[in-house]
Amino acid sequence: MRVTVRLFARLRDIAGASELARDLAPGATIGTVWQQLAGEYPALAAYERSISSAVNADYARMDHVLRDGDEVAFLPPVSGG
């Protein structure tokens, strides 16, 4: 299956892209995608404990199981207002 990954703010700068496509095995979770990305872009690993994640524009936890076509987002600590 294939998912779209959205990255924001400093995470986007680290990866050099705001959107990536990733192919995953069935049963993959948000955490699977994060581990894959952190392997590709080691600077992301520093965010492991401070990121939030979302699926299809709803907050979701790292153990959330993904489906084909999902949009996964990784969000560094927020600073709106």
Next chain:
Amino acid sequence: MTPLLAIGPAPLELERIAAALDASAGPNGGAAGAVVTFLGLVRNHNLGQRVRYLEYEAYEPLALKAFERIGAEIQERWPDVGLALHHRVGRLEIGEASIAIATRSPHRANAYAASRYAIERVKQIAPIWKREFFDGGDMWIEGATADPDDARARAEAERIACA
């Protein structure tokens, strides 16, 4: 028609936002005794550095849902308060407004408290990021790890709002 909750690049117009909140009250509008408005501005300094301008980025569909959630929390805590909340994204110059909040209630105490609660919750759970550009560089500002289900964060926002 100005929506009550919005995020986008357009400059914020507090009067229009407050007017939309008035209109949303419908025939019950006469029950209001107070409207509190809040504007957050781009400041020319932060942490001892002179700031030249800011850029805001957001995951807009989720930010809107976060605003809806904040509205629902306010409804639960202060049932007589109406909320309008707009946040701007893109490049903002010093002195421009990044966020506008209007709250409306029969009594000022609830309108003030809900206004403060709304800005505290935006800073906790809205997927919005600020990048500061200063002389010689720029930096993403990273505040809270967004977790809308964190009851302690919510209680903290309520404590600040009611202080």
